[in-house]
Amino acid sequence: MNRVLSLLILLTCFFTVFAVKIAGIVTDGENHPIVAQVRFLNPENGILLTDYTNWFGRFQQELPAGKYTIEVCKGPEYEIKRISIELSHDTEEIHINLKRLYNLESMGWFSGDAHLHTIYSDGKQDVETVAKACVACGLSWAILTDHNTIKGGIEWTAASKYGLLPILGEEVTTPLGHFNALGISEIVNWKVNEKQDIGRIFADISKQSAIAQINHPFDMKDYFVDWDIKGYDVIEIWNGGSAPNLNGMGNYEAKMYWFKILNTGTQIHATANSDCHDVYSNYSMLAFLPVDKVLSAIEKEFSEPTMKNYVMENESAMRNWVKYGLYPGTPRTYVKATKLTPFAVLKALARGNSFMTNGPLLLIEIDGKGPGEMVSALNKESLNLDIKVFSNTPLEKITVIQGGEIVQEIDVNGQRECILSKEINPDNGSWIVVEAYGPYPVYAISNPIYLSNSYQTTR
Ligand SMILES: [Zn+2]
Ligand SMILES: [Zn+2]
Incomplete structure (x- = not known):
């Protein structure tokens, strides 16, 4: 926290x-x-x-x-x-x-939260109460990530009877950083002596075909800064325990750092999770x-x-x-998947077929490709970026970010539904991210659509 x-x-x-x-x-x-x-x-x-x-x-x-x-x-x-x-x-x-x-599930978008705590670590409520709050907050899937324990696993799995897809995880909590192991069935050893052991943690997560997330990377002093260590899958650029997108706060720093990673040509995808410890906030x-x-x-x-x-x-x-408030799903990640299964959710998270939000529903496409996908920009002078934003509160603006720079800022003052098509010059940068803003703290941000094929993953 x-x-x-x-x-x-x-x-x-x-x-x-x-x-x-x-x-x-x-x-x-x-x-x-x-x-x-x-x-x-x-x-x-x-x-x-x-x-x-x-x-x-x-x-x-x-x-x-x-x-x-x-x-x-x-x-x-x-x-x-x-x-x-x-x-x-x-x-x-x-x-x-x-x-x-709106019914985004009918369009293949499922919202979830990959960072939740219960009384099995430092959360305030039991597993069933947290699961019920997830359903009340409209989540389709949720990953339980207590600190260094999977004791809640059996109770969590039982939450499927409430119409929630429960996935088991662990917040691997070390003095060198917190890392979520998402989709595990066995506990991951959290003991570290030196920085290289973080690589061992990522490898252990990978062995279980689970995915590794770097949590709230800028939210504590002496925290995870060793970005040379490879083997993680996603980075939590938006943690509910800290104010979103406010210059000087950890989430803002994480977003800017993520942009830097993308500019090195590495396809690392971002997540937004509540890290909720008290569903009554x-x-x-x-x-x-x-x-x-x-x-x-x-x-x-x-x-x-x-x-x-x-x-x-x-x-x-x-x-x-x-x-x-800080509830399950504030903020949340929407993943695009053909069906709601643990495998499909984890795959979409790792591939960045997703957007992050605490309210606005943010759908973007270029040539029929969405976040996490690649669009051929070869011999093209311009591309059309289609943006749809639906919101249960009024919106203020939409920004288009290309290669880390804001290339378009669209004032949508007071609207709740925006359907736009914007021309993009591929020369201005090889990835596109879109943000939607409402009155603070209402905010959404997409994962990138890529415009070239020169990217590598960390694995
Ligand atoms: Zn943590
Ligand atoms: Zn946590």
Whole structure:
């Protein structure tokens, strides 16, 4: 976990006065009960409480009296419903109908999270609770990655009965870095004495036909920087424990480093995962804390002033990010696969047939080829890049990155659906990545479409 997140957890407070009962049911467009996420927000008394419906779509909470916004959602393919309600006495049951806006599974896109923790390491909830939260957040597949253990494996596999594709993994946690072994059946030895042992870890993962991910590479001091070590498959450029795409944060550095790797001609693909340790995201309510309380806690926790200055300079962005929550699938990776199997998911992750998002659905194509695929640019003066973005919140802009540089920036202020075709000059760079931005922290980024055949993989 990164330092900002640990700090926020440190600040979490608990309520002692519960007074009013609120209950409800969430159904889909056809009035069938669905498993969904329900959040109760009251900035006045500083409450941001997360709950999940049961298997019958029902929820029940007790809250201090006051004015609340109830926010119901089920991942990026569903609408987000917000209801204002005044709680003064026990209410009758409220009925929330949540429409599915898009069905990406029907187009072969499956969303998942390759980094989740349970009580078998330092997570707050048991395996079943985490699996249920994955379903409520609209994930199709999920990989359990507790630190240096696969004890949750049998329970995790049983989660398939909830309509989730469970895959087993391990966060191989060493003083030299954290590496996810994705799709394993046996524990990977995490003991390292020297840097070369990291190569041994990658080899052990590979022996199990699993894939190796470098986790949150820039989120800790003295962390994984030995990029000469080969044998990993994917790099986690977006970890939910740290604010996305904010200059100065680990995720931003990871993205820029990934661009450098791509510019060396190496096809390494990126992932986005929540690294969720608490499916109730209890620290989210800190978004409503006064800044002096946040800062004094930072002072106690960290002797150097860097973090304090950073939080002050980026206060609004940090609050929005914390309020957004850190749930399974925030962020997530969508993979393109012909069917939903562990093999197909892992293959698509390794090949980069994917995009990463905490909201916008980002589909890109050149000549019928998508992310992770190669397009022949031979003797072509221009190529057409087709971009489709669908979002349950308004979008702000779309950027096209070629060879690490922004080549187009398209203002889409307020739109939720954008269908664009943009001309690309192949001479400007041999790979294309597209980003979609909403109001911070809403963000999505694709894996690259390649425009030449001069790439090598690390294996
Ligand atoms: Zn880690
Ligand atoms: Zn982790």
